[in-house]
Amino acid sequence: MTDFFPEIDTIPYAGPDTDNPLAFRWYDADRVVRGRTMRDHLRFAVCYWHSFNWDGFDIFGDGTLDRPWLDRSLDPIAAAERKMDVAFEFFAKLGTPFWCFHDFDIAPEGATFKESAANVDRLADRAAEHQQQTGVELLWGTAKLFANRRYMAGAATNPDPEVFAYAAGQVAHCMDVTHRLGGHNYVLWGGREGYDTLLNTDMARELDQLARFLHLAVEHKHRIGFQGTILIEPKPFEPTKHQYDYDSATVFGFLQRHGLEDEIKVNIEVNHATLSGHDFAHEIAVAANCGIFGSIDANAGDDRLGWDLDRFPVSVEAMSLGMLEILRAGGFTTGGLNFDCKLRRQSIARDDLFRAHIGGIDTMARALLVADALITDGELDRFRADRYAGWDGEFGQRLLAGELSFEALRERAESAAEPQPVSGRQEHLENLVNRYLVTAR
Numbered sequence: 260m261t262d263f264f265p266e267i268d269t270i271p272y273a274g275p276d277t278d279n280p281l282a283f284r285w286y287d288a289d290r291v292v293r294g295r296t297m298r299d300h301l302r303f304a305v306c307y308w309h310s311f312n313w314d315g316f317d318i319f320g321d322g323t324l325d326r327p328w329l330d331r332s333l334d335p336i337a338a339a340e341r342k343m344d345v346a347f348e349f350f351a352k353l354g355t356p357f358w359c360f361h362d363f364d365i366a367p368e369g370a371t372f373k374e375s376a377a378n379v380d381r382l383a384d385r386a387a388e389h390q391q392q393t394g395v396e397l398l399w400g401t402a403k404l405f406a407n408r409r410y411m412a413g414a415a416t417n418p419d420p421e422v423f424a425y426a427a428g429q430v431a432h433c434m435d436v437t438h439r440l441g442g443h444n445y446v447l448w449g450g451r452e453g454y455d456t457l458l459n460t461d462m463a464r465e466l467d468q469l470a471r472f473l474h475l476a477v478e479h480k481h482r483i484g485f486q487g488t489i490l491i492e493p494k495p496f497e498p499t500k501h502q503y504d505y506d507s508a509t510v511f512g513f514l515q516r517h518g519l520e521d522e523i524k525v526n527i528e529v530n531h532a533t534l535s536g537h538d539f540a541h542e543i544a545v546a547a548n549c550g551i552f553g554s555i556d557a558n559a560g561d562d563r564l565g566w567d568l569d570r571f572p573v574s575v576e577a578m579s580l581g582m583l584e585i586l587r588a589g590g591f592t593t594g595g596l597n598f599d600c601k602l603r604r605q606s607i608a609r610d611d612l613f614r615a616h617i618g619g620i621d622t623m624a625r626a627l628l629v630a631d632a633l634i635t636d637g638e639l640d641r642f643r644a645d646r647y648a649g650w651d652g653e654f655g656q657r658l659l660a661g662e663l664s665f666e667a668l669r670e671r672a673e674s675a676a677e678p679q680p681v682s683g684r685q686e687h688l689e690n691l692v693n694r695y696l697v698t699a700r
């Protein structure tokens with residue numbers, strides 16, 4: 260193990276009252292909540308790209324963070340090895356059970372497809388050793404189909420089939436590597452699958468191409484015997500003006516149209532949900548209703564800035580309503596909570612990466628406790644059940660079963676008493692949530 264973080268030991272759980280900033284207050288991995296440990300409920304992962312493969316550069320300026328392995332004058336393979344050793348030092352000290360990567364976060368792209376693939380294989384071998392030594396597992400792998408210039412007009416949705424072929428080869432290789440590393444999922448984020456103007460875009464063709472690509476990915480998964488789940492990560496825009504995987508509902512419609520709804524689920528990112536004009540909880544509820552809830556990229560945006568800011572999650576309130584939907588959906592199976600988050604550019608101390616993750620982890624752990632308390636209390640579920648009770652009665656059931664025509668309903672409307680509206684009690688329910696935001700422990 261390296262000693263890039265010599266001042267830091269393994270992060271302990273020290274309870275809500277500790278004043279140690281380098282300890283967990285709420286995440287007690289072995290604590291059992293609703294029959295499952297916090298470790299198994301939350302299935303935390305650290306993302307490689309923002310935490311180790313980004314030096315803080317933005318469109319206005321250069322990197323600010325202390326990431327010496329990103330120095331371009333270094334030998335790219337040696338630098339990638341150093342980066343990986345530090346990353347695993349971090350995972351092990353933080354104590355999160357999973358990590359996630361893009362192929363070209365862990366390894367440098369070479370001059371040819373073959374050279375790039377060989378670089379990824381080489382670093383994947385090193386990752387396998389680190390996984391073995393630390394016990395850290397791979398939540399998901401993904402291919403970077405958006406950074407290289409060849410993908411400027413998309414990967415699967417590119418007007419040039421040669422680019423489609425290159426992307427397919429890259430996904431095949433990255434899925435093989437993910438499989439070799441025991442990955443629990445494989446993610447497809449449509450980085451440049453969308454368009455900026457219809458003046459140069461044939462949308463119908465592009466969507467057919469995308470469907471073909473997804474079918475090929477599913478076929479490959481079965482051919483290699485990969486047991487993990489394939490996940491699409493919806494996002495409404497950025498980098499393109501219109502991304503095809505807009506939100507969970509859009510993705511489900513697309514999957515169903517192409518007969519893929521039993522093969523592919525979604526990886527919901529909080530900041531993508533809010534960019535699409537939805538709440539995080541809404542996206543989970545939609546996915547769960549459609550049977551495609553898979554995994555989460557836990558992060559946060561900013562109310563006044565309309566792009567993917569990837570802040571660490573700090574709002575227990577927003578996350579609690581999301582955790583409530585996750586619990587209602589039965590919790591994670593192969594998925595987990597990946598911190599697709601980056602430090603702010605001024606957070607340049609080495610231990611800021613620990614503080615940021617500790618805050619995110621505690622926010623999610625507290626959210627789990629609030630969601631658990633709301634379910635245990637029972638009033639939310641009871642209120643909801645009562646609100647729809649009419650649909651469980653004989654009339655409601657016959658109606659749903661298709662036994663009543665519009666004519667029959669017209670007769671009923673003519674003869675029945677005027678329906679009596681009842682309070683939706685939103686403020687009351689909000690007060691209930693607020694109560695548990697304070698008292699859940």
Ligand code: XLS
Pocket residue numbers: 361401446448492494528556567599
């Ligand atoms: C970008 C996405 C990306 C995916 C992985 O907005 O969130 O980071 O999670 O390709």
Ligand code: NI
Pocket residue numbers: 492528556599
């Ligand atoms: Ni993401």
Ligand code: NI
Pocket residue numbers: 528530531567569599
């Ligand atoms: Ni994102």
